[in-house]
Amino acid sequence: MGIQKVMVIGAGQMGSGIAQVCAMSGYDVLLHDLKEEYVEKGLGTITKNLSRQVEKGKLPAEDKEATLSRLAASTDLNQAKDVDLVIEAAIENMEIKTKLFAQLDEIAPKHVILATNTSSLPITEIAAATKRPEKVIGMHFMNPVPVMKLVEIIRGLATADDVYEEIEEMAKSLSKVPVEVNDFPGFVANRILMPMINEAVYTLYEGVATKEAIDDVMKLGMNHPMGPLTLADFIGLDTCLYIMETLHDGLGDDKYRPCPLLRKYVKAGWLGKKSGRGFYEYS
Known part of the structure; x- marks a missing residue:
């Protein structure tokens, strides 16, 4: 048809x-x-x-x-x-x-x-x-x-x-x-992307570098068009958290455990660009 x-x-x-x-x-x-x-x-x-x-x-x-x-x-x-x-x-x-x-x-x-x-x-x-x-x-x-x-x-x-x-x-x-x-949690795109974003959040959480520095390293060192923390803000931190939880629940591996800082921001209502504030502020 x-x-x-x-x-x-x-x-x-x-x-x-x-x-x-x-x-x-x-x-x-x-x-x-x-x-x-x-x-x-x-x-x-x-x-x-x-x-x-x-x-x-x-x-x-x-x-x-x-x-x-x-x-x-x-x-x-x-x-x-x-x-x-x-x-x-x-x-x-x-x-x-x-x-x-x-x-x-x-x-x-x-x-x-x-x-x-x-x-x-x-x-x-x-x-x-x-x-x-x-x-x-x-x-x-x-x-x-x-x-x-x-x-x-x-x-x-x-x-x-x-x-x-x-x-x-x-x-x-x-x-x-x-x-x-094939039908696995996160498929390919988010199974690779979200743990990278989550690791960037851990890097900020542990004080390894500022958010600007983390984003600059990935943009200038890895040729990414947008840094992972900026990208997380654009995707929505609530969406990032939900996908990390789906990966963690579905695959049962601690490497997919969402960063506590990501949870904290979502609980605060700092969801990224759509709420006006995430890792960065948006007027």
Whole structure:
């Protein structure tokens, strides 16, 4: 049948980015969230991103209008009955995701693939909440979605080969580079990235160097575009902590133990850029 219409669940930074690249690549997209104001904010972000591309001469104005015409707002999950693919980009919480996938399983026709943009949670466990585990797959985009080329595609224990192949082709149609990954906590990206960030937090916690020095060493010595503490602020310290806890619980190795300073900042509400303060302050 092929994928023609996509529902993206979650109109935040990741969801709106996924919706944008899908619409730009010719798919009809329903951007869904719990409240109309969340969806409108997500659509506003997409419009602003496209307008910036037009101003820079990177996107013809007619392509911007065509992309926006393929986007529609949704606050009714029952609209999943009219799509070919659902990409869930809701909060990184297993209870919320399994409840959502159980609902989608009841609503969406049998041919519909259910994908999750989870950055660390087990695909197999999410799939177990449905009666179609063979049609559940991980599709982990990188942030910011319109810029970053990588998509980690994660098979659950039961994911069918034809489902993997269809999602791989779809990712390529979005001008992304799909990489196949097996279903382990943190997959590849966050299994490597988050312990590095956590170690940078330990380095600060133990007084080895200042936050600026730690970031400079990684930028200038390792050619990273952004230091690990700045990157943690941009990701969200609460998200970093959650992924470290997922790695620690799932792999049972103390090397994944979150740094106490990371816990302290999250408890203080210092979540990074989104809260105005993390390792750095943001006006």
